[in-house]
Amino acid sequence: NEAPRPRKSRSLKIVQAATFDDLIASVIANALEHFAANWASLRESDAPESVHQLRVALRRLRSALGVFRKNLQLPELEDIRSEARRIASALGPARECDAFYANALAGPFREGFDQQRGASPLLDAVEARRRDSYTVARRVIDDPKTSLFVLDVQSFLARRAWRTALAPEKLGLLTSDAKSYAAEVLGRLRRRALKRGKHLPDIPDEERHELRIALKNLRYAVEFFGSLFDRSKELRSYLKSVADLQEDLGAHNDAATAKVFVETLGLPPDGDVQYASGYLLGWYRHATLVADSHLAKKWKDFK
The missing domain is CATH 1.40.20.10 (CHAD domain)
Structure with a gap:
């Protein structure tokens, strides 16, 4: 049941x-x-x-x-x-x-x-x-x-x-041959990600978002095509590194989205509620700083 x-x-x-x-x-x-x-x-x-x-x-x-x-x-x-x-x-x-x-x-x-x-x-x-x-x-x-x-x-x-x-x-x-095609695609998607992240972490939010999309497409392609290469342990490690990068790159977008989300909730002009909202948005902002502090090393590891 x-x-x-x-x-x-x-x-x-x-x-x-x-x-x-x-x-x-x-x-x-x-x-x-x-x-x-x-x-x-x-x-x-x-x-x-x-x-x-x-x-x-x-x-x-x-x-x-x-x-x-x-x-x-x-x-x-x-x-x-x-x-x-x-x-x-x-x-x-x-x-x-x-x-x-x-x-x-x-x-x-x-x-x-x-x-x-x-x-x-x-x-x-x-x-x-x-x-x-x-x-x-x-x-x-x-x-x-x-x-x-x-x-x-x-x-x-x-x-x-x-x-x-x-x-x-x-x-x-x-x-x-599917394997040859997959290798060409994975190489192309990786080059695209490296190009978009060339100046990381010193890139604006819009370019971070484009990099995150490139990494997401790369990760999905690895999931789809990975079994053709019979290197499961390495693939798991690679997928984790890409996912970690995506998460950190998404911190700025999460903060911006949370701000808009709170603004559209129609909350009452109550001091305690406004305090809680500000406290929560401050946490999101702090999360962006923490993510940025890790970003350079994670990008280096990915490359």
Whole structure:
């Protein structure tokens, strides 16, 4: 009688003899499965990880299609990416509430929000928004458009529709070695990340955000293609270093997002509530300073 649990992405195992054609099918199917596997959990529980994993699945799908579109110019592929983005955006407010609430309890209010003056009404306002956001999120999952999205991707896979995107003289790419293709992609994504982070940590927030996106795409590609290289221990270490960098780079964005989030809560002009809000935003600001102090070393280790 337990409620369905949120699910992370299934580890993708690609055989050494796989072709480019096989690779496309395996990666897209893996991301779609990850997305659909978390529907039941969102419908039947309030587990914050459900919304998070749904959004991660959609980002993974968009990232994979973004990689493949270098070789596949196909309107249907772009339609899938666009719809994935729309659904992820609709789920965003629920995730924003979960992240804010979790950070508040793990950080400034970790001793218990009842110990911090003004914290209770602040978090009550967050919880009220969270309930409304989850109602919207469940409507998104139950919307026929979302079911049609999944069916469209399944149809795309069943028809191997990407084959029609290649000119006759390029059809040989379909039977080319997946490992060689993966190595080229991983090298390209790594070079892009190194270029965007060349002057780290002395780059503005906008460029940090672009670097974070580049690292995220690199990490997803390593997760998708890593099994082709049979170096699991090294891959785990590499993925951890990339994830750590992403987290530190996201500190500035988290602080800016938290400020806007608090401003839009419609909090009463109560001194205690305003104090708690300021205390919380100060914690976010401090987190950016801590992240920046680690950034140079983590970037050096990554390079």
